[in-house]
Amino acid sequence: MKRVRRKLLQRRQAILMISIVVFMGMVWLIYALSSPISGNRITTSGESTVSLNKNMATPQEVSKRYKIVIDAGHGGKDPGAEGASGNRERAYTLALSTKVYDLLQQEPIFEAYRTRTDDTFVKLKDRAQIANDLDADAFVSIHGNTYSGLDVSGTETYYYADESFLFASEVHEQLAEATGFKDRGVKKESLGVLKLSNNLAILLELGFLTNPSDETNMLSEVHQNRTAQAIVRGIKKYFVDREG
Ligand SMILES: [Zn+2]
Numbered sequence: 249m250k251r252v253r254r255k256l257l258q259r260r261q262a263i264l265m266i267s268i269v270v271f272m273g274m275v276w277l278i279y280a281l282s283s284p285i286s287g288n289r290i291t292t293s294g295e296s297t298v299s300l301n302k303n304m305a306t307p308q309e310v311s312k313r314y315k316i317v318i319d320a321g322h323g324g325k326d327p328g329a330e331g332a333s334g335n336r337e338r339a340y341t342l343a344l345s346t347k348v349y350d351l352l353q354q355e356p357i358f359e360a361y362r363t364r365t366d367d368t369f370v371k372l373k374d375r376a377q378i379a380n381d382l383d384a385d386a387f388v389s390i391h392g393n394t395y396s397g398l399d400v401s402g403t404e405t406y407y408y409a410d411e412s413f414l415f416a417s418e419v420h421e422q423l424a425e426a427t428g429f430k431d432r433g434v435k436k437e438s439l440g441v442l443k444l445s446n447n448l449a450i451l452l453e454l455g456f457l458t459n460p461s462d463e464t465n466m467l468s469e470v471h472q473n474r475t476a477q478a479i480v481r482g483i484k485k486y487f488v489d490r491e492g
Pocket residue numbers: 321322328329337390391392
């Protein structure tokens with residue numbers, strides 16, 4: 249009689265265990281079927297979750313915004329070069345700088361600043377200081393070139409600190425193509441505004457205002473837009489490539 253009772257007890261325990269296992273299985277099955285997203289997440293490796301997030305990231309979700317200071321050369325009592333037609337460099341640099349600034353403003357990875365927004369005189373050291381105070385990532389000074397001979401033409405880009413060479417090269421590459429002028433290359437020069445800058449700093453001599461052909465192009469809206477786009481493309485290329 250005792251044996252029978254023990255057997256019965258063992259059977260009951262076995263049924264109970266099986267019931268629990270079946271119940272747990274059903275709960276898991278219901279959970280897995282009702283939440284396919286959760287199921288996916290469980291089976292997705294960490295790596296692919298990261299790449300999914302990367303793909304979903306919008307341009308607004310940039311990790312870093314680079315501060316770019318655009319410097320329109322000359323201004324106010326300092327008119328700069330006198331162009332072949334009598335136009336002054338200060339007006340050209342302001343027009344082009346404004347275009348570059350506007351384009352940078354449209355790029356989520358950039359925070360754009362200007363050393364001047366109208367025809368005012370700003371000292372060289374104040375121009376560099378604006379960038380230094382902001383701890384800007386890059387300072388880009390915009391100029392039109394001048395020479396005594398009318399036939400001299402072309403685009404050149406200056407840098408001073410060796411750290412600025414790659415940046416100068418990236419911008420110049422885009423620029424030389426966009427202006428369509430003779431490519432006069434990237435040059436190292438001890439220019440005041442570059443020497444005073446703590447961060448990346450370049451000075452662009454877009455073309456020779458003293459050359460009638462360069463000047464006609466430089467004063468045209470179409471050429472300025474193309475040039476401004478090239479400058480922004482070069483800046484972007486440098487910072488995006490560096491980010492990897
Ligand atoms: Zn100048």
